Amino acid sequence: MSSLFTDEDLTNLEINNTDNTPVTVLGKSFANDNERRQYFREELRKKLPELKRLEGYPIGEDDDIINLSDPPYYTACPNPWLKDFVAEWEKEKESPEFKKLRKNDFEVKDPYASDVSEGKNNPIYNAHSYHTKVPHPAIMRYILHYTQPGDIVLDGFAGTGMTGVAAQMCGKCDIDLKNKIENEFENLEYKKPVWGARHAVLGDLSPIASFIAYNYNTPVNAKRFELEAKKILAEVEKECGWMYETRHTDGSIGKINYVVWSDVFICPDCGGEIVFYDAAVDMSIPKVKEEFSCPNCGAKHTKKQVSKAMQTVFDKATNKTIQQSKTVPVLIQYVDKKGKRHEKKPDEFDFDLIKKIENSDIPYWYPKDEMCEGREAHRNDKDGITNVHQFYTKRNLWILSSIRDRINDKNKVLNVFDSIDTFLTSKLVRYNQGKRGNGNLAGTLYVPSLIAESNVFKLFVGKLNDFIKAYEKLGAKNLTLISSAENFNISDNSIDYIFTDPPFGANINYSELNFIQEAWLKVKTNNKEEAIESGSQNKGLFEYQNIMQKCFAEFYRVLKPGHWITIEFSNTAASVWNSIQLGLNRVGFVIANVSSLDKQQGSFKAVTTPTAVKQDLVISCYKPSETFTKQFMIQDSRANTWSFVSEHLEHLPIPAVKDERTTSVIERSPKVLYDRLITYFFMRGLPVPLDAADFQEGLRNRYIQEDGMIFTSAQLNQYHELKKKHNITDQPSLFVSIIESENDAIQWIKEKLEAGPLKYQDIQPDYRKAYTINRKGEVEVELKDVLEENFIQESDGSWRIPDMNEQKDRDALRTKALLKIWEDYCAQVESGKVKKLKDVRLEAVKAGFKDSYQKKDFKRIVTIGDKIPENLLTEDETLLNYYDIASSKV
Template structure:
């Protein structure tokens, strides 16, 4: 802040008074330094030398070199791609040898099955609450996964780290108290190391603050010293007068001014719509000038022209006026309406020249267009009252040398803005938006920062500084070597859920380093990113995940979107790069609970996807084999080994859908198709091979040892909960009938229950009549009862059904070939799946594309099997 722009008498020394501690020697990456300051200075200079090369890496942020370097705390954290990641990994790999010698870890550690227990974690953790962000997963929930998939000393990665909760979880696994609190009986206590990165500068900075070395006493002392100095300089801006005595402002209420549609005069929304006595806000009210009935729907905002010192020009903004103040006078709280004293004070503040205070222009986007159009807000500083902008600028100026102080500062950038909505029941911003309400609360920046000190003291834990953090696009992480990571937990962006870079504009405007959104994996019309671009970016990111993960190791991904199209694009991307999906679970966000789901295509809740990278042994078998079909059952055996044997719910055994022959076959076909191999066998041959090599129990397949374990665990429960709980597709209908027809039934007996179980089908899919499905898949005895076919007869039925489906598919193809045909509204999903598969086997890729282009787009995008064949065919025409 320049003193020649604002009265120099406002400020004390630029350096706030602090007690200097005796520096301690520091060892970092094998080098010794006299102090942390010396270490930081050395590596910042090294980072400066590396910047020209690092700028070629995808996702390099937008900002000046000095701002990027000053924000960094290298080598632990850099506000750009971190060039020291592999150096840390080399050190951590050496530590593993020491831990093995001490008996704290095994050399050949292997996790065969996914974590399948329910998890319930609340969000009221000090670390979770200290700093707001668009999405977060409570670190205790992540700890459960890390404890299951890793051992002490392992290296965990998260390329969409957000606020760094994966890193926090990895490090707190070294706290016996925290691990014991989870109740994980087999947990191996010990610190795990973490590599965290994100495309967002503010996210990576928050992650650094939560993960790097932190001295709470030193932080508290420095933060209080800053506030003490700034209060002495600028505290006068938050004073009011009560009965001739000075009082301190706790908050100020501001109201939009509107124009009456009838008489054209101004209406103060607060005065006409808010009833303070009865704590109510009216939806409709009369114009105080002409009596016309008004509501926010039929009145327009009033606009005014003001001089903006920060921009050095006049601007037009919506008119807001202060209306009421909450204050403290002689230790007592009270409220009052705005007086002349308050108006004069605000006018004095408005005359202050702030031309040397930095600000950032908003980029036009999905979220940013709202404040631009509704409020005339074009720059970051306009989200604040002038006094809060001046106060915050001064605090940031004094906090620049310490990332923990900078993050403490950014933690109030939302709550001190005009986005705070007035409510009689409390306050808060509208999450996922940059919405400025018509009646908002202005909280003094100093009060809010003071309260936040306590919040940040609660983020201290003893096992910090075992994580390294950088700023990268997950699509390309050249600074991380291949097969170097032991486990990945990640919560990436999902479709159009959240426009991260736009919503981060306010924070990043303050720190002067902003997101390069070219590789931001979202669906955003302003960025010209559709589902296709999103899927491409996610596929590239997952390809990097696959590259850096060690063979045989696991990836866990949280999926936070209810769109089937996005869900299927994620599944395709995961399988397309080589991962094998082993388990899908649902996340109940209200309770923070992960629960097993009954179908891999149901997108009813947030999901958690668990997959693994095939072992070296399996990949070697495929590489060395000319006839890939001989490896089919080897693939299935490795998959079965990685699937949960038993899931318990309400003291009953829940069927593991991934062990059903249909899902196993889908996984096999996906693997072969994505690797360009010929499809090894049809469904009937596959099921025959399953029965010859594995053991079937309750419609699921197991290895011999797994079958014994399943039988033992099943004994202690009240029975089995079947797989298919509802019918929303032909395949689900067939599975449902197989279960129901364990005991033969007549059509009239089946039909009522069938109707009860029916659910909404995918758009564009047609669920055949019950009789059609029965005739194509089941046997009708002489007594009129339908039953499951015998194994010998099932093959004949499959041939008949296949002929019927191919005949119907050819009708779709014939329709698609007509010159003026439109998209077909109703098609059978199972027929399309069968036809696409047969066309793929015949290398008839043109027919796949032709039919795909003429069915409902939603059906193609929302079915992972159709989309998989279509994507492959598109690359081969």
């Protein structure tokens, strides 16, 4: 049976290890890259005692952290040279290379708020998998919109470094993608993108994520990398290739592609063994049966009705006798000497081979670590899989350890190894009943009942080819580090733009899912500052919110005034969404736009409400300019109101054209503008100088309203030009079609009555259809009450919208009614009559929180906040804002 490489191939794998190209880094010159690496590794070693005091320092021995690092570009710990690089890059902007591409008056006023369609099928994206990833071409649109060549981009939750890839690809984009993006910008009437590389700083708490990011973001000699990898693989195959041998029907030797291992269950009726594959898999369909028969007694069972057969084994790695669930090989897929594929049941030759491997000692190091704390990490304890090495068959563990031993510090080859060492070669790989592709259950460490033990050599060669294609397209030197996003060694106001995709709530347990790969690296995540909701880490929503707020505060500190941050949000929980908004607002960012992101299709679609969390969201925020901030400190509160509105309107997108109509920009609606104003004042501990009615009047006096949106005169001219250019006469609609809150109900009725007065019976049927408020603990508000509190009834019984003076009276009466309900809630709690308020009117609680805040009765806010249903508190942005600030003052 032929090996992966011929004798001629092996001869050609001789590598010239001498690279004498001089390099200069941070003002220091070196004879070659190896000399540079050794110098900075020694410098890094000297700095480790100081770096260990920083948040995010990983778990690992000094030597392992040093060996994994390629300083000063990549450090497997906080990077002490960040500030030096940022200062150097800032000076580079004046160099001829960048100066000709840059404008001194470059300023981005409005967010990138348009649709993007970009798939995942490209060599760079496919080379290395990770739990979450945004395709770099999608990120390129944002970088091109918000930055100039030579600008510095930060991603504090960088994952595998796609932001860095996007930054470098702005300088070496292929012609098809370049034309596509330029056409999009032209159609959207954005400024033409200026092509040229941007610099990137990439930080992540996870050693495996930052290591992958480093390999995507440092230059590589693709040919040299290929030769090094193939040389290692050839040596290991020569030593261990026999482990994948099987006998063909004619007696010749074939090479195994994969072996299927099946769980064995115990029949509850007769106590006999049931091999799951034999009893439950119907390969004629192919399909796993819901119900299967015991081969011993014929009784029918489902998987839930049977228990796993257990066996006692001695684990040499841990020197312990353990109980493990029993698995047996049931199917082998292999190729014969002509390369033709076959399937067979294991025979005596195969069982003897497995026995020989099991009875031999692995002569290389492999990770034996006990799994970290966490529900996901310990989901397989009941099956006797508690340590890293137990996630592998003996055969694959041996071959992986042999490859790992030879890699040493060849980091580019180690990156290929890491792409297969967990989710492609372990017991996590599910057999897919002969359909295309075996694979793991994403986002979990689930060990299936049908395991596909894959050929490591074939997987390695396949991934090697993927990386060669990817590395041929890459080449920039960005900075990568392991660090908490709470603390970057960067000066204030030094970053030009931030794009980041942080973890959200309890979505994905990154530190648990990464543990196996990081055990092979010998450097692991320090999860103390991991932003997550996790019972095992004693972190709930508020702990998650606190960590995220610290990270956002650091982002705010390092970002230049007047510049932008883009945050991708992936969670369906309104409570987590509100935590993110609260964190952004509290540190000083102002939200200007929210779009939705469908990563599966790669498209960004505009949404009409900032609380729509059924899809991934992209949040665009800006850091207010220095001019505005200085004015805000010296002006009176009323002047500040209109300074804020003017500043904010300048940062909002002009409606775009879609489907031959202009889109609506919900952020331009009077209600949302008032919400943003309240939040901005509120987060600075300032009283809001205007109520809603006075604010509306002020808007009418200072700005122009059209199609339900507020514009400056210059913006309105742009809007008119847009409609004229595309011959658009239809107006967009901000109509509330679904009633999800009491405020929605008021707005819905108002829009109904804009055409003229209506009677109750004319409103009620449609109101019922639109009404969807069903939050646990929220009292349903009757249409009759909404009408009486907010609208004017005519003598004929019909209802109309109040005029300006009537509106003030209505607001005062409604507030009085709501505060009466609030006082009743307070009386129930303060008298001790109730332990919890099971059902409340949300608007009454909001009015009460506002009133108590103005009276500085923070204790009352916290007391009642703790008594209302938790989901109402965490899922409502206004309540959460009041409660959070009150909690900090009690």
